[in-house]
Amino acid sequence: xxxxxxxxxxxxxxxxxxxxxxxxxxxxxxxxxxxxxxxxxxxxxxxxxxxxxxxxxxxxxxxxxxxxxxxxxxxxxxxxxxxxxxxxxxxxxxxxxxxxxxxxxxxxxxxxxxxxxxxxxxxxxxxxxxxxxxxxxxxxxxxxxxxxxxxxxxxxxxxxxxxxxxxxxxxxxxxxxxxxxxxxxxxxxxxxxxxxxxxxxxxxxxxxxxxxxxxxxxxxxxxxxxxxxxxxxxxxxxxxxxxxxxxxxxxxxxxxxxxxxxxxxxxxxxxx
Amino acid sequence: xxxxxxxxxxxxxxxxxxxxxxxxxxxxxxxxxxxxxxxxxxxxxxxxxxxxxxxxxxxxxxxxxxxxxxxxxxxxxxxxxxxxxxxxxxxxxxxxxxxxxxxxxxxxxxxxxxxxxxxxxxxxxxxxxxxxxxxxxxxxxxxxxxxxxxxxxxxxxxxxxxxxxxxxxxxxxxxxxxxxxxxxxxxxxxxxxxxxxxxxxxxxxxxxxxxxxxxxxxxxxxxxxxxxxxxxxxxxxxxxxxxxxxxxxxxxxxxxxxxxxxxxxxxxxxxx
DNA sequence: AAACCAAGTTTCAAATAATGGAACTTAACT
DNA sequence: AGTTAAGTTCCATTATTTGAAACTTGGTTT
Numbered sequence: 001x002x003x004x005x006x007x008x009x010x011x012x013x014x015x016x017x018x019x020x021x022x023x024x025x026x027x028x029x030x031x032x033x034x035x036x037x038x039x040x041x042x043x044x045x046x047x048x049x050x051x052x053x054x055x056x057x058x059x060x061x062x063x064x065x066x067x068x069x070x071x072x073x074x075x076x077x078x079x080x081x082x083x084x085x086x087x088x089x090x091x092x093x094x095x096x097x098x099x100x101x102x103x104x105x106x107x108x109x110x111x112x113x114x115x116x117x118x119x120x121x122x123x124x125x126x127x128x129x130x131x132x133x134x135x136x137x138x139x140x141x142x143x144x145x146x147x148x149x150x151x152x153x154x155x156x157x158x159x160x161x162x163x164x165x166x167x168x169x170x171x172x173x174x175x176x177x178x179x180x181x182x183x184x185x186x187x188x189x190x191x192x193x194x195x196x197x198x199x200x201x202x203x204x205x206x207x208x209x210x211x212x213x214x215x216x217x218x219x220x221x222x223x224x225x226x227x228x229x230x231x232x233x234x235x236x237x238x239x240x241x242x243x244x245x246x247x248x249x250x251x252x253x254x255x256x257x258x259x260x261x262x263x264x265x266x267x268x269x270x271x272x
Numbered sequence: 273x274x275x276x277x278x279x280x281x282x283x284x285x286x287x288x289x290x291x292x293x294x295x296x297x298x299x300x301x302x303x304x305x306x307x308x309x310x311x312x313x314x315x316x317x318x319x320x321x322x323x324x325x326x327x328x329x330x331x332x333x334x335x336x337x338x339x340x341x342x343x344x345x346x347x348x349x350x351x352x353x354x355x356x357x358x359x360x361x362x363x364x365x366x367x368x369x370x371x372x373x374x375x376x377x378x379x380x381x382x383x384x385x386x387x388x389x390x391x392x393x394x395x396x397x398x399x400x401x402x403x404x405x406x407x408x409x410x411x412x413x414x415x416x417x418x419x420x421x422x423x424x425x426x427x428x429x430x431x432x433x434x435x436x437x438x439x440x441x442x443x444x445x446x447x448x449x450x451x452x453x454x455x456x457x458x459x460x461x462x463x464x465x466x467x468x469x470x471x472x473x474x475x476x477x478x479x480x481x482x483x484x485x486x487x488x489x490x491x492x493x494x495x496x497x498x499x500x501x502x503x504x505x506x507x508x509x510x511x512x513x514x515x516x517x518x519x520x521x522x523x524x525x526x527x528x529x530x531x532x533x534x535x536x537x538x539x540x541x542x543x544x
Numbered sequence: 545a546a547a548c549c550a551a552g553t554t555t556c557a558a559a560t561a562a563t564g565g566a567a568c569t570t571a572a573c574t
Numbered sequence: 575a576g577t578t579a580a581g582t583t584c585c586a587t588t589a590t591t592t593g594a595a596a597c598t599t600g601g602t603t604t
Contacts (some may be wrong), residue, residue, distance in 0.1 A: 009323040010561065011591070012287040016327050023351040032551065041593045046553070051281040055288050056384065059356075063484075065552095069352035071383050074390060077349030078406020079295040080341035084331075111328070111343050118346060134350020212335075282590065283562065304580065313564045318582070337581095 014040065018048045019057055019069070028066035077134070086210070086219050087118045090249045094221070097245045098123050101223055101238055103230075106205075108144035109219040111136060113163035115145040118219070140164040140180050141173050143195035143207030144220035149180075150187040151209045151217045157184075172197045192239050194232055195222075202226045206235040208246045212254055221246050286312070290320045291329055291341070300338035349406070358482070358491050359390045362521045366493070369517045370395050373495055373510050375502075378477075380416040381491040383408060385435035387417040390491070412436040412452050413445050415467035415479030416492035421452075422459040423481050423489045429456075444469045464511050466504055467494075474498045478507040480518045484526055493518050 021034055031049060038045045049067060052058040056072035081087050090107050098105040098121040107119040115137045139145030139160060149157060166175055174180045187193035195205040207222035223238055293306055303321060310317045321339060324330040328344035353359050362379050370377040370393040379391040387409045411417030411432060421429060438447055446452045459465035467477040479494035495510055 009326050011283040012320070012323050013327055015284040015287075016329070019348065023348055023355075026351070026354060028355055030551085035551095042552090043554085043593055043595095044591080047591085048284070051284050054281050055285055057288070063486075063488075068355040069348060071352065071356070071381055071388055071390065073345060073349045073352040074406045075383060075388055075408055076291065076295055076341060076406075077345045077352075079298070080343065080345040080349075081406070082298060083295075083300055083340040084343070109343060111347060116343055116347060118343070134346045134348075134353070136347055216335075286562095302580085307580095314581090315564055315566095315583085316562080319562080 014044075015048050015052060018045065019052060022058060022067060023069055028061060028064065028068040030066055034067070081118070081133075084118070086249070086253050089252045090210075090219075090221075091119060093245045093249050094119055094121050097221075097223070097242065100241060104224045106144060106222045106224060107219060108137075108142075108148070108222070110139070110148050110160070110217070113139060113160045115139050115142055115148070117144075138165065138167070138199065140166060141169060141195070141198040143193055143205040143222045143224075146180075146183060146187055146193045146195075147207040147209045147220040147222070148217050150184040150193065151211060151215065169199050170197050170201050174198060191243070192236075194235070195224075196232065197227065202228060204230075204232060204235065206232075206238060206242070208239070208242050210246045210250050210253075212250060218250060218253055221249070287320050287324060290317065291324060294330060294339060295341055300333060300336065300340040302338055306339070353390070353405075356390070358521070358525050361524045362482075362491075362493075363391060365517045365521050366391055366393050369493075369495070369514065372513060376496045378416060378494045378496060379491060380409075380414075380420070380494070382411070382420050382432070382489065385411060385432045387411050387414055387420070389416075410437065410439070410471065412438060413441060413467070413470040415465055415477040415494045415496075418452075418455060418459055418465045418467075419479040419481045419492040419494070420489050422456040422465065423483060423487065441471050442469050442473050446470060463515070464508075466507070467496075468504065469499065474500060476502075476504060476507065478504075478510060478514070480511070480514050482518045482522050482525075484522060490522060490525060493521070 018034065018038060018040075021038055022029055024037075025033060031046065034049065035042060035045050040048070049058065053060050053067065053070070056070045058067045059070040060067055086109065087107065094105050094107055102123055104120065104122040106117055108115045108117050110116070117135045117137065118133055120133065137145070139149060149160060152160060161177055161180065164177075164180070166177075166180075167173075168175050174183055183193070192206060192208045195203070195207065197204055203224065203226055205222045205224040207220050209220050210218045212218060221242055223235060223242060225235065290306065290310060290312075293310055294301055296309075297305060303318065306321065307314060307317050312320070321330065325332050325339065325342070328342045330339045331342040332339055358381065359379065366377050366379055374395055376392065376394040378389055380387045380389050382388070389407045389409065390405055392405065409417070411421060421432060424432060433449055433452065436449075436452070438449075438452075439445075440447050446455055455465070464478060464480045467475070467479065469476055475496065475498055477494045477496040479492050481492050482490045484490060493514055495507060495514060497507065
């Protein structure tokens with residue numbers, strides 16, 4: 001009958017599951033490490049690892065006899081980042097915003113029920129790269145996560161909430177669905193939300209959703225600081241400026257056509 | 273009988289082939305775009321795209337009815353970058369080198385027969401991110417490509433050379449295998465090589481390989497500039513400084529053990 | 545030195561999943 | 575209403591994946 005958790009899409013799904021397992025160790029792994037936590041028999045795991053390695057999705061270090069995620073992923077991610085209508089379009093706006101307000105700005109999207117940071121600019125430390133973009137975080141206790149959830153439609157929201165862990169990180173963490181839902185209604189009525197040290201002590205932020213004209217959630221922007229440097233009221237004062245950036249990004253992302261995409265939707269868009 | 277080109281590893285290989293096809297368009301694509309260039313029948317391409325989308329390797333834009341590479345790739349690439357012993361270890365060295373010499377520094381690795389840039393620092397424009405890391409380039413006409421090829425073992429080198437296109441970009445491009453092999457011998461005897469406007473007019477660089485103690489190629493470093501700003505002799509004068517960085521990176525990358533990796537090779541390394 | 549052990553690799557018949565031609569459903573345009 | 579192109583589903587056939595078990599390899603113990 002049903003799919004248990006939308007899990008395995010045949011062989012490809014299983015192979016990608018192995019890829020995730022390798023990623024879940026934050027270091028290169030041995031075959032036996034993967035085998036231990038995989039739910040497939042030895043020969044199967046072995047064959048998948050072979051295939052993934054031969055495909056460049058994993059790399060093998062012959063000296064240490066370990067596997068790590070392969071560089072083909074870096075190449076693909078580069079394309080993914082470029083193809084995404086959000087991140088490349090948003091980048092200059094975020095850069096400007098970070099300079100204007102002198103604080104760290106994050107750009108995030110939903111990835112399943114988690115928050116995925118696709119860009120980050122810290123006016124202090126200029127260069128961060130992959131070490132920052134690609135990071136994931138919890139949705140229920142981050143500014144960007146709550147800002148995005150506040151604008152999801154009911155069924156989608158229910159699904160996302162169902163997958164939250166509600167781990168209590170600090171004394172301010174919203175620890176259950178009821179508290180979260182109340183907060184989301186609040187955010188929706190304001191148009192912006194805060195992270196009140198809910199994820200890390202002393203770290204606060206203000207976040208706004210990036211929405212299409214139809215109200216579909218594209219992502220979220222946040223300005224982050226610490227209680228030592230500022231306070232929520234000061235962050236709230238930045239809302240108009242962030243809103244301006246969010247709106248600009250949404251407009252550009254929506255209207256953006258890729259270089260030679262004129263053959264698509266040409267008649268329809270030329271009409272208006 | 274044989275595998276034609278080391279190509280398809282069963283179903284997983286085919287699915288990844290579809291992923292590459294989507295990446296090869298540098299914009300979101302329709303189902304029919306992929307179908308057109310794919311060598312599988314309609315229903316097969318359709319099912320693969322469905323699977324990859326449900327797995328988050330592709331994303332679907334319902335408004336435009338287009339597919340793009342998914343954000344799961346960005347998450348995986350983040351892990352790949354972190355797990356790689358080279359890029360994170362090299363980053364601070366490259367940063368310092370770029371500041372020292374005031375020119376753009378690239379860090380590259382071999383990806384099949386191509387050069388993959390895994391890091392880039394331009395002292396002028398601080399922030400680039402994914403837009404730079406993940407880029408690929410030809411091996412036979414770039415400084416880093418030739419520096420790495422010069423230190424490959426014979427069989428591996430033959431394989432890589434066999435896959436070069438030898439497209440003539442400029443009047444200085446090495447246009448055939450003989451010219452390339454002569455150049456590689458030269459590079460190997462010097463320990464470093466140049467790009468003499470072979471790929472782009474006016475762009476020159478000096479490149480050094482990053483080698484393990486056993487002489488295995490880990491990657492390459494290059495310092496790039498233009499004929500308007502400098503010349504080959506001036507770049508050559510930077511070699512000792514670049515060499516220092518390359519050696520330091522190689523040492524760190526080789527000796528680096530990931531945080532809690534003590535359980536591996538502990539006895540063996542403790543012995544020495 | 546022989547026996548042992550753990551990690552990694554290969555085998556092969558049975559079970560399962562992928563295949564793809566063709567039919568079907570939409571949606572857009574005439 | 576009629577036509578065409580794009581996208582989706584069906585299902586018997588075919589090819590691939592599966593996984594227990596046997597085997598190999600390299601290192602350690604008695």
